[in-house]
Amino acid sequence: MSFPPPPYPPSYGPGFPPPRPVPGRPLTVVFAVTAGLLLAAAVAVNGLLFFGMLFASDSCGTAAGTARFCDDSGGWMLVAMFGPTVALVAAAVTVVLGTVRARRPWTALAAGVLVYAAGPALALFTVFG
Incomplete structure (x- = not known):
């Protein structure tokens, strides 16, 4: 005569320990929140700089305009307007590659x-010299 096996886990004793928390999980959340806040701040700064650069050429006919920004080629004006956006994209690529690859x-x-x-x-150096 054979007896059925006992229930698993047994109903007596301390039982199984609870699962361990995954190491580094809270730091991942803190990193994601920090990166998100920095990204939001960078987008706000870019928006303010872009808006300011729209009107930066108004002083080109006066003595307040810088020679670098007010030349006729318009290249420095584009650097001042789109430089922060290009830097933001480069920074995002740097963070993603550093996080995923390294x-x-x-x-x-x-x-x-x-x-x-x-x-x-x-951008600010271009405008204010």
């Missing part, structure tokens, strides 16, 4: 901030 999200985020800061700095 698996160093915080270092990639810091590098992305530095890459982005070059765009508005170039």
Whole structure:
């Protein structure tokens, strides 16, 4: 005569331990929130700079205009207008590649901030000399 096997897990004793939390999960959420906030701030800065660059050429007929920005080629005007947007795209690519390929999200985020800061700095330097 054979007995059926006991229920699994047994109903007596401490039972199975709860599953362990996945390491790094809270940091992933913090990184995503931080990156999202920085992206929103960068888009706001880009919008303000783009709006300001629309009117930056108004001072070209006066002594307040810079020679670099007010030349007739219009190249520096395009750099000032679209430079921050190009820098934002380059920063986003830097962060994504650094996070996915190198698996160093915080270092990639810091590098992305530095890459982005070059765009508005170039635009402001172009206008104000």
